[in-house]
Amino acid sequence: MPLPTGAVPPWLAHALRAQRGPVPWNAVLRGALAAGPLLLAAVAAGRTSVGVVAALGAMLAGINDRPGSRRAAVRRLGVPALVGGGGLLVGSYAGQHTGAVTLTLLLTGLGLVAGAVSAVGPVASGAGTQLLVAAAIGAGMPLPEPGWQRAVFFLGGAGWLLALRLALPTTGPTAGDYRFDGERDAVGAVYDAIGALLEAAGGPDANSRRVALTAALDHAQDALAGPRLRRYASSAAERRLHAQYAAALPLAEAATALAWAGETVPARAAEGPRRLAAAVRTGGQTGPLPAPALPHDRLLSRGGTPVAPVLRALHDALLHAADAFDRGGAADTLHTRRRTAASLVHTALGSAGREYGLRVALCFGASAAVAQALHHARWYGNHSHWYWLPATAVFLVKPDLGPLASRVLCRAAGTVLGAVLFAGLAALLPRPEGLIALVAVSGALIPVATRHFAAQTAVVTVLVLALVMVGGEPQASWSRIGETLLACAIVLLVGHLPALGQRGGTVRARLVRAAEAADAYLAHVLSDGTADDRAGRWILRREAYRALAEARAAIDLAAAELPALARHAEGADEVAATLERLVDTTTACAVQLDDTGRLTRHHTERIAELLDELAVRRERTGLPAPKLPVAV
Secondary structure (H helix, E strand, O other), rough: HHHHOOOOHHHHHHOOOOOOOOOOOHHHHHHHHHHHHHHHHHHOOOOOOHHHHHHHHHHHHOOOOOOOHHHHHHHHHHHHHHHHHHHHHHHHHHHHHHHHHHHHHHHHHHHHHHHHHHHHHHHHHHHHHHHHHHHOOOOOOOOOHHHHHOOOOHHHHHHHHHHHHOOOOOOOOOOOOOOOOOOOOHHHHHHHHHHHHHHHOOOOOHHHHHHHHHHHHHHHHHHHHOOOOOOOOOOOOHHHHHHHHHHHHHHHHHHHHHHOOOOOOHHHHHHHHHHHHHHHOOOOOOOOOOOOOOOOOOEEEOOOOOOHHHHHHHHHHHHHHHHHHOOOOOOOOOOOOOOOOOHHHHHOHHHHHHHHHHHHHHHHHHHHHHHHHHHHHHOOOOOOOHHHHHHHHHHHOHHHHHHHHHHHHHHHHHHHHHHHHHHHHHHHOOOHHHHHHHHHHHHHHHHHOOHHHHHHHHEEEHHHHHHHHHHHOOOOOOHHHHHHHHHHHHHHHHHHOOOOOOHHHHHHHHHHHHHHHHHHHHHHHOOOOHHHHHHHHHHHHHHHHHHHHHHHHHHHHHHHHOOHHHHHHOOOOHHHHHHHHHHHHHHHHHHOOOOOOOOOOHHHHHHHHHHHHHHHHHHOOOOOOOOOOOOO
């Protein structure tokens, strides 16, 4: 029975919330074929410790395995794995050749770097996580192989999962080259999202559908923009997908403008994007597309805005899309700009990077110091596997896994559940065969368990405990529970320390970036001589909406923190909402200018109102004023 609104505090509601969706059977298959078979082969060859390291590499890569294209998977899995191999190398040699104090300082320094770099984006965050976890394992899990061999086998395990990711199909049956099934599904989802927005235009769900369209466009852009050996798409199938994605941009623009006008359209208006989505997935013909027209006596929206220009834009965009689908298209631009090295460094050294880096460094360093103190006090018995405490702290201190209180609660509950479950299974299963089978089953469950942090923690706990027991570590379920609770206490303490960097730094940094992107988009649309530069406009529009989505995600996470932390993001939600309305209005202005070359009074007044409102909210929250002043 669902709890009534307001019955639980936001931080607890977040901890109880789980993602929903179909079971990713292809990811389940990859997980089953990754860590377990590697461990089995190593045990059969008499190199158990090698299998443990390779299975750990496959497990950490599996945590980063997400739906999407193969090109995107190369970066999403490969970059963190390479960085993790480097962390394992550094941790192994540091653990062997340095004392406790020097090792703690070194790990603290790694935490500072990894935390700051994590502010750059999701791939960088995954790389920072693997750097620290692998460094803790290298320093705190004694193995017979030298450090460089551990790194090689770790990379081999991650590479094995990446090879499975590239070789096996990623979605359900689709037509065409199976290598691009992830891209095909992502582009089809964009057209479905456009149809859903058209259906919701003029209704209460229009804004949420516009947000879903932004997410679909972001996902498709990422799916198509993965690493490549050549600068441009080399196959006809890939060029066709690029053209189909490009044809969706004017459709998305027109649908957003129609939703902004608050005007409903006939149900047949959504049929065109739906048929285009089906054509993307099947490779078939679109057939006749229904014209999204209103009766002639409905040329004004309820708010007095002329809708004829928007309808003409929607009609023209559908015709352009149908033509691009029929001809196959030659467009090879994704309307995105690569981030420069200077911008990446600026992000890492900005307020979000500094705040995150300091907290990660303190949590990781403190947990490593406590773990080594417990090791020298014989907390772990006669073995020296002290990696669990600092590795747990790494996962707890990561804000992209949820609010702090939610992470701590889920991590504690998941570890207890996983440790108790493993203790029971370890007493029943034969060794090592049963434990190897348990590793394979746990690897298969990781893609499903990622829907909730507690479930993921439980599955990973079982997998790691089974791995290290096969490797010779005694049963350690109960000590792992104690170490996890210690890590929770450390992270909670550090998370609430005052004056560490700038509170709310991540929210502030993303809001500033979103505001700058909105300013640049508005300046471009209202500038003379840019009417024909639609490609440049679409680049800026995509950057503005993507930056807003990232800011909104950071705000939602901050709002679900404990009150002592959530108060630092007060007012940010109102700023983001104003920016969203401003960007939507800018999109409507662009469509109007394309059709008539001038704005209506309603457009100019709305822009002026939003700029005034934004100036007031910026002053209240301390955000800087726009760098590009715009006269309306």
